[in-house]
Amino acid sequence: MRKTFDLILYGATGFVGQQAIAYLASRADSSTRWAIAGRSLAKMEAARDTEAKRHPSVQDIPIIVADAQDESALAELASSARVVLSCAGPYALYGSKLVAACVAKQTHYCDITGETPWIRQMIDAHHEQALGDGTRIVPGCGFDSVPSDLGTYLLMREMKNRFGEDCTTIKAAFTLGGGGLNGGTLASVMNMIESKQSKALNNPFLLNPAGTVPKDVAAHRDPLGAHHDADFKAWLGLFVMGPVNTRVVRRSLALRGQTASYQEYLRFGRSLAAGAVAASFGVGSKISMGMLAFSPVRKMAQRMIPQPGEGPSPASMARGFFKAELIGHSAQGHKLRAVIGDSLDAGNGATVKMMCESALAMAENESKLPKAAGVITPSVAFGDALEKRLLSAGMRVEVSE
Ligand SMILES: NC(=O)c1ccc[n+]([C@@H]2O[C@H](COP(=O)([O-])OP(=O)(O)OC[C@H]3O[C@@H](n4cnc5c(N)ncnc54)[C@H](OP(=O)(O)O)[C@@H]3O)[C@@H](O)[C@H]2O)c1
Numbered sequence: 410m411r412k413t414f415d416l417i418l419y420g421a422t423g424f425v426g427q428q429a430i431a432y433l434a435s436r437a438d439s440s441t442r443w444a445i446a447g448r449s450l451a452k453m454e455a456a457r458d459t460e461a462k463r464h465p466s467v468q469d470i471p472i473i474v475a476d477a478q479d480e481s482a483l484a485e486l487a488s489s490a491r492v493v494l495s496c497a498g499p500y501a502l503y504g505s506k507l508v509a510a511c512v513a514k515q516t517h518y519c520d521i522t523g524e525t526p527w528i529r530q531m532i533d534a535h536h537e538q539a540l541g542d543g544t545r546i547v548p549g550c551g552f553d554s555v556p557s558d559l560g561t562y563l564l565m566r567e568m569k570n571r572f573g574e575d576c577t578t579i580k581a582a583f584t585l586g587g588g589g590l591n592g593g594t595l596a597s598v599m600n601m602i603e604s605k606q607s608k609a610l611n612n613p614f615l616l617n618p619a620g621t622v623p624k625d626v627a628a629h630r631d632p633l634g635a636h637h638d639a640d641f642k643a644w645l646g647l648f649v650m651g652p653v654n655t656r657v658v659r660r661s662l663a664l665r666g667q668t669a670s671y672q673e674y675l676r677f678g679r680s681l682a683a684g685a686v687a688a689s690f691g692v693g694s695k696i697s698m699g700m701l702a703f704s705p706v707r708k709m710a711q712r713m714i715p716q717p718g719e720g721p722s723p724a725s726m727a728r729g730f731f732k733a734e735l736i737g738h739s740a741q742g743h744k745l746r747a748v749i750g751d752s753l754d755a756g757n758g759a760t761v762k763m764m765c766e767s768a769l770a771m772a773e774n775e776s777k778l779p780k781a782a783g784v785i786t787p788s789v790a791f792g793d794a795l796e797k798r799l800l801s802a803g804m805r806v807e808v809s810e
Contacts, residue, residue, distance in 0.1 A: 412516075414444050415772040417473065417490040419507060420497030421445035422452040424591050424720040425521065428761045429496060430456060434464035436765060436802065438773055446473040446486055447497070477503035480510070487514035491775075494768035495520040499597040500548075501527040501604065508535060508546060515544045517771045519790075521551030521764045523653040524597055525615050526606040532616065532784040540783035547790040549657050550767035551760035555787050556733035556749040557581055557654035557673060558661055559795060559806070562788035563747045564737035565667055567808045576737030576745070579658075581673035582641045583648050587729030588754025589721030595714045602701050616656045621663035631655070632672060633695065635687030640736045640744075645674035646687030647694055661786040669737070676734070720757060729754020732805075750805040759804075766798040767791060774798070 418433060420426045430445060437443055447453050453472045461468040473489070475482035477497055487493065487510040497503040500522040511518040512535045522528065528548045539546050549558070561579050568576045601610065609615055613629040614622040623629070635646040651673045658671045677687040700706045720726075732750035753759040770778060770791045779792040787795060800806050 412491050413442070413489040414471075414491070415441045416443040416492045416494060416768055417446050417486060418443065418768075419446045419475075419486070419493055419495040420503070422447045422449060422456050423496050423498075423593055424718060425593065425757065425761060426496040427456050427460070428757060429494070429765055430460045430467060430470075431463065432761050432765045433769075434460060434467045437769060441769070441772055443772075444471040444473055444490075446475055448474065448476040450474050477506060480506055483507050483510040484514065487511045487516045490516050492517045492519070492768055492771045494518075494764060496764075498522060498524075498593050499600040500524050501597075501600055505530070512539050512542075512544060512546060515542045517545040517547075519545075519547040519550045519764065519767045519771065519787075521553070521760055522548045522597070523551075523553035523594075523650065524601055525653055525656050526601065526609040528784070529609065529615055536784040543782045545771060545778075545782055545790045546784045547767065547787055548784070549653075550764045550787050552731070552755040552763065553650050554654040554657035555763040555767070555795070556583075556731070557658050557671075557735075558786055558788045559799075560733055560735040560747045560749045561658050561661065561669075561671060561737075562792065563796065563806070563808050564735055564745050565662075565665075565669065567745055567747075568737060568739055568743065571745070571810075572739060572741070572743045574739040574741050574743060575667060576669045577740045579669050579671045579735055579737040580638075580640070581654075581671075581733055581735040582638070582643065582645055582676040583650075583673065583731065583733050584676045585729075585731040585755050588726050588756050588758075590715065591720040591756055592715035592717045593720075594756060596717050599701075599707060599711060602707065607702070610652060613655065614659055616660040617663050618660070623668075629655075629659075629670060629672070632674065633691055635677070635684055635691060637684060638674075641676060641734065643679050644677040644684040644687045646677055647691035648673055648675040649694060657786050661788050664781075664785060664789050721754070726754045726757050729758060731755040731759060745808055745810060747808045748805055749799075751803070762802055762804065763799065766802055767795060770794045770798055
């Protein structure tokens, strides 16, 4: 039976969700039937009216009201759509019933969560059924973890195409600027700390399918210190998103039956001073995270940080950019380099682009997607189709020797 909508944007009133209305208005095909959804009719009407001033066609976009805890409203929402894109987070608080409804109604789903313990719960609860039904449930379609996941996929693909070999090690170094953290992102981090999930967060293979965890787990632990890397010719140190992205990439590799090791870092400069900054940044980040485990410190921090619904200023986002550079080596000595980047800030402009292009890949290019289903990762779900869509949306996506 034909569903009413190709795509529903859920959580359309949030800081990211409102930007997604604008993005879909300019990038969705005119034949794509899309709607916005959330818990508050008044807020959604206001968001739609604001965007309609720039894109008049948005005025006709239907609105669906469904609270994240209202199972019957979510069931109706999921039945009416081929694809749901959710920006309602923290996902551990607002995501589980929506995913369950999408699985039950065989509706493809994607989001921008970086909450790996929650992704693990979704895998355990829904992977088998979604796999059997052919439903794609794809968390992590924003800055976490598309650049890491797509970059790794491209290196593995090109190493095979050019040399008939596999990469045995892949490492990524990130550079980013401008933008800043959204209140919604900080709420998600605080919720993970509050719900005492640090043990799960520290498991390097948290998202791997059973039977795919290597024996030498300790060799894959998150890097703490700084080191000078000969391939990148720069000092590399702790990247706070690494403990999220590496888990997603390792799930992708395992789902494809590949065994490369993967690690990622923040790139500092070339000088000795940069090395000192890299080392102190790592220690500082660890101390800050450790202190947030204490409730009084957390309560004080929560009063000082952006609140849900808030985010960086337009000026700060306009200065934003990111570049993920990945280097893969084969056992036979070949080396390839991939770059994924954008002149938009990582947490908003680029995230909105990556998540909307992921959702549109399912809504508009379903026949060109890999045959994949279950609770899966962006590269497993979208493969080459996502590369093509991001290129056509102006992102830098390249592989070279
Ligand atoms: N992957 C990435 O790189 C990346 C980047 C940015 C953000 N994120 C994640 O994306 C999520 C959203 O971020 P944000 O900055 O847009 O957050 P936000 O501004 O706080 O938006 C949260 C959204 O969730 C909705 N919501 C809250 N409670 C709900 C309920 N009971 N039922 C239905 N909807 C409900 C809110 O609706 P109301 O407006 O009605 O309150 C709002 O639309 C966060 O989890 C964040 O961590 C990821």
